[in-house]
Amino acid sequence: MEFQNVICYTFCILFLVNLSFVGPANADVYTVGDDYGWTTGTNYMTWAAKYNFTVGDVLVFNYVKGQHNTYEVSEDTYRSCDSSTGVLEKYDSGNDRVMLKEARNYWFICNIPGHCLGGMRFGVDVKVDNSTVQSNYNPVPASPPSNGAGVPHWQWEWACQLVAFGFWFLLSY
Numbered sequence: 001m002e003f004q005n006v007i008c009y010t011f012c013i014l015f016l017v018n019l020s021f022v023g024p025a026n027a028d029v030y031t032v033g034d035d036y037g038w039t040t041g042t043n044y045m046t047w048a049a050k051y052n053f054t055v056g057d058v059l060v061f062n063y064v065k066g067q068h069n070t071y072e073v074s075e076d077t078y079r080s081c082d083s084s085t086g087v088l089e090k091y092d093s094g095n096d097r098v099m100l101k102e103a104r105n106y107w108f109i110c111n112i113p114g115h116c117l118g119g120m121r122f123g124v125d126v127k128v129d130n131s132t133v134q135s136n137y138n139p140v141p142a143s144p145p146s147n148g149a150g151v152p153h154w155q156w157e158w159a160c161q162l163v164a165f166g167f168w169f170l171l172s173y
């Protein structure tokens with residue numbers, strides 16, 4: 001029984017460590033164009049292709065206010081650069097923070113005349129972040145119970161010990 005507890009506590013610690021990473025890991029902040037910022041002369045499709053964007057990430061558009069702007073647009077408008085239709089959101093603060101809230105394609109352009117056709121446009125394919133769900137389940141031992149007591153019972157015991165240890169851990173520190 002002692003040995004089983006040690007194993008259990010080891011998994012509990014791994015579980016808690018995993019939990020502590022759930023928040024920050026989900027919310028990456030990306031500065032569009034990296035050091036170049038949001039300006040002419042940069043290929044933003046190349047920039048966007050470097051990263052895997054997930055729900056909760058934030059895009060930051062940095063530029064001199066008035067020289068550029070940020071329009072979230074439909075795919076058609078992204079392709080045509082004709083902003084007479086298909087504009088979903090407009091930003092012009094010079095430090096626009098756009099949270100990618102949904103798993104879908106987002107399309108962005110600069111609406112200063114000529115800038116979109118000149119290359120200030122890109123799309124990102126935002127995916128659901130599965131990594132934290134998977135990592136939370138990793139600590140569950142894959143090997144079957146050795147005492148033949150039955151899987152459900154063993155898993156209940158394990159779950160109870162985990163909760164007990166979790167409380168003990170939180171109260172003692």
Ligand SMILES: [Cu+2]
Nearest residue numbers: 068110112115
């Ligand atoms: Cu521009």
